[in-house]
Amino acid sequence: MTIEKSPLAPSEFASLKTIGGAQPRVSRAQYKQWDRCDLTFVELGEGTTVAGVTTRSQCPSPEVEWCRDALTHGKARALIVNAGNANAFTGNRGRAAVEAIATKVSGHLSCEQSEIFICSTGVIGEPLPIDKAEAGLEAAFSAPEARWEEAAHAIGTTDTFPKGASARAMIGDTAVQISGIVKGSGMIAPDMATMLGFVFTDGAIDAKFLQDLLNRATAKSFNCITVDSDTSTSDTVLVFATGKAGNAPLASFDDAGANAFAAALEQVCLDLAHLVVRDGEGASKFIEIAVEGAEDDESARRVGLSIANSPLVKTAIAGEDANWGRIVMAVGKAGEPADRDRLSIRFGATQVARNGVAVEDYDEAPVAAHLKGDAIEIGIDLGIGDGRATVWTCDLTHGYISINADYRS
């Protein structure tokens, strides 16, 4: 099967700023029969703090369990990412593979095993082969430092393009850099999906505060996207702060520069999340759904995701059909407070329904023109409160079926 590059791919990889204290290296573990790097090793300087969020799946991979345990210590010296094999649902053999990697890397760096973070993505149900992992690690240890673009390639699976984003913030007089990479294009839904995201900063940030900042950023980025409503066993987002920028460490919002750093981190997470949607399997259109007038923000997010996950809405957009009746349906099925007779809907800038009825004789020309584009905006006003949220998804096309009806074959 040939996977073509998504038509929504950016024209080029955003060139990422290097991060002092974080050196990526890549190698070929050959987890699958392919001609590419599939093991990523990022060495992190001493003193690096870490925070993370993981899948809410009841069947998480051993890597996810490992990262959850390691996160309780808040310190990191290395990140290892295996692509091509998720190592999920593999019992004791899967756990053994994770432990073997931790043992090898902690030996190499002379650090604690709890400072090693491990993620794997790919097929479920086949134990990660320890021999391939160990040989891949050996090769990575002696490899030259890689560009972030190479790492973004190496962590991908069905991704059709590498994904990265950078931002910077001033903490006092110190410029702090943030660079992140992400992988994922299917099995993508809120609360994490087969999505791995890694964000690095040279800022000095207390681990607990870093976790707080990541939770806030995730709520408005990775947890507001969906490709197909499916949630993976392996989803993980980690953020590492090496402290090499030399800023006065941030430990709370009372510290100068904390808001600027928080905003920059959220921007990087949002950029990465959008890239995942742009690479949604089979996607031909990037869809932004802005919900306002909900009972509260969380209710607005749920209504937005009900629309974003509706196969009938997604196929209508694929067909460039302003079928707002399906949006009414999706609002109705969300189970959130709504009043049919106050509901208003727009496509792009054109209001098509207001207060529960179609806008009579609305101009169809701008709506049709908007739907022919590859960036679609849908606006919903529930008319009952002040809650608002924006979510992002892609359309559902023949491409999704083609990719997923013969993925494993």
Add this chain to the structure above:
Amino acid sequence: MTIEKSPLAPSEFASLKTIGGAQPRVSRAQYKQWDRCDLTFVELGEGTTVAGVTTRSQCPSPEVEWCRDALTHGKARALIVNAGNANAFTGNRGRAAVEAIATKVSGHLSCEQSEIFICSTGVIGEPLPIDKAEAGLEAAFSAPEARWEEAAHAIGTTDTFPKGASARAMIGDTAVQISGIVKGSGMIAPDMATMLGFVFTDGAIDAKFLQDLLNRATAKSFNCITVDSDTSTSDTVLVFATGKAGNAPLASFDDAGANAFAAALEQVCLDLAHLVVRDGEGASKFIEIAVEGAEDDESARRVGLSIANSPLVKTAIAGEDANWGRIVMAVGKAGEPADRDRLSIRFGATQVARNGVAVEDYDEAPVAAHLKGDAIEIGIDLGIGDGRATVWTCDLTHGYISINADYRS
């Protein structure tokens, strides 16, 4: 757009038993430009009791609101079904259309308006044209009695075949007939979908007990199917009991014959629900998902529906791929109690995973043969309790995309 008959269609319409006291008639209201009957009028004898369940959508159609009000009286003299226009999200004009129909039919039958039940299905957002409805009713009033197959045709929209089922039960010495018809093939999910189901019996059943029986039957039939996870604004299932069989009226499970009647009603509802799945938009395979070992029955149903609604599971089945990793994923995302290391999965009769790991060297031949068929069985044992449920769905194919990317056009 041409819609071909589903490959899963039964070879012929099940010939339905006539029901004393229920006379269907059909006519051409021409709600759309098509060459078919689209208005169904079923006259019900005096003394007919009624029960019903309706969509949980927060944006229901005025017909749904009308039926909910009428159900509080428990008596019925007529059912009217309009196909081609759902009359949903149409504000005051939609409500006026429903009232006009109720006025006309109650005048014709010299009965209360609350004894008139009205359902509409089709495009959302366009008020039902009152003139067409009234002319269609006039034509139906004077039409000859129709066969149930003709009524099953007339209530359909994107359905590719008419759907009906019959059963009978003995209440004491009296044979009681039950016949039902249903429409629906997309926007189908639990808690009702764009699904209209109408069941008629000549049994004499107290309205409150009939409601209890319908609730029980629905829980194991219509609420255990899904095509695309989308829930409509118009879903309604009504059951009418004319009493013409002359049995001693049933009012509780203490009455002789109540269990037999309950079983027959459940069988008709289940047969009808299965027919909807067989006509799932684009469906090429009928999928039964049996979940056992869950914390309780409701948890088992939720896990089953999480699997049944997963686009990745549905596309894997379409591709005849025994990708049980996606089933693990769908179990994990259900949010129900589960233990990865006790989870077992089978396709047909072949166990492919047991206690959280793949069964080593399981025989792939019978699995491949099973997946090539058009009736797929997936068995899940969560291994943590006694809860069990069975749900039904269909695969997700290019056909679904084709049908729904240009439905309105």
